[in-house]
Amino acid sequence: MRIALGIEYDGSGFAGWQWQRGKRTIQAVLEQALSRVADEPVRVVCAGRTDAGVHASEQVAHFDTQAHRLPYSWLMGTNTALPEDVRVLWVREVAEDFHARYSAIARLYRYVILNRPVASALHRRQVTWYHGPLDAERMARAASQLVGDHDFSSFRAQDCQSRSPRRQMHFIHVRREAERVIIDLCANAFLHHMVRNIAGVLMAVGSGRRPPEWAGEVLAARDRKAAAVTAPAEGLYLAGVCYPERFGIARHPAFQHLPPDAARYVPPEVHENAEHEAQDSG
Known part of the structure; x- marks a missing residue:
């Protein structure tokens, strides 16, 4: 069984x-x-x-x-x-x-940033700390440019093993909850370091070092060298995986925002029935 x-x-x-x-x-x-x-x-x-x-x-x-x-x-x-x-x-x-x-139809990753002048003594391994001000609204405007079917070469690690850099980003939600800035990202699959590289770009925008339009420029460049530094691993969580309803596996509430046709955006590796699993580590 x-x-x-x-x-x-x-x-x-x-x-x-x-x-x-x-x-x-x-x-x-x-x-x-x-x-x-x-x-x-x-x-x-x-x-x-x-x-x-x-x-x-x-x-x-x-x-x-x-x-x-x-x-x-x-x-x-x-x-x-x-x-x-x-x-x-x-x-x-x-x-x-x-x-x-x-x-899997989609994966949900969450990136959590503790945004205050002092680091946490209690959650130092569970959040990424950023001491300067972050503007969550600017970050959300930047993130909106990454939604859709794109070549995410600018956001993949150099050693990424995926056959294709194309991914369908269903949504990116950025919000502030008191001292924390939370980024929820949902796609059909993710390239190696993709979430952490996106988080790095959004943090650069939120801090004011870059304008919101820069996220779109980085995406269009299709070059990892165009992006910001990779954000730390501590703030990253695999938060949920979405499957067809026939399998009977409960879905994370965030998957209610999935488009009705989400199931058709199957990663290239699945179409090719790859012998080696694609890297999907955020």
Whole structure:
């Protein structure tokens, strides 16, 4: 049977999602815990691999197993075997054609900036700190230029493995909540470092160092050298993954803003049935 699960984790103490020899990764600790419950080796596939220091409020993964356990048993048994910085939020049996990565219609990332003169002693690994003033309205105007189907070459890392730089950005919402500026970005998929590079551009605009129109100029340049520095990993969260309703997986409330035809914007890697998974780490 195929099992899907939602996972929350603090990425501060990990070298990222993907298994790496000699390093602590979310995939490694999750597979170890699931294998203990299943009493057999378990390998998981996630919706989007996150980099070192990046968090998830709801990552989605799936695995195949011959072990028969109640959802409650999977949930409680796995959490008992996990370290305290990773938790499984929900577990459900899904159809055999469900794939955590390739069945996804859209991904939601959230970037959180603590905007005050003094850094946080309590949340120093969960937010990005910016000491100077940030104008969220200017950032929102800049972000609006990045919505739509575009070549995001200016926002991809040099080592990005994706076959195509084109992505459909469904929406970018920027808002201020007291001392925090929050950026929600939703696309069919993301290039490596795409969210952090966009956040870097928006912070440059919000600080007044660049005009809002600059975001569009960076996009049009299709050159990574045209953009600002990559924003830190600490403020980045994979916040949700959207799937067709037939799979029965609850959607993040932000997905109500998805266009009705969102399902048709499938990343190029899915069309090509790529042997190697596209990098999707924000």
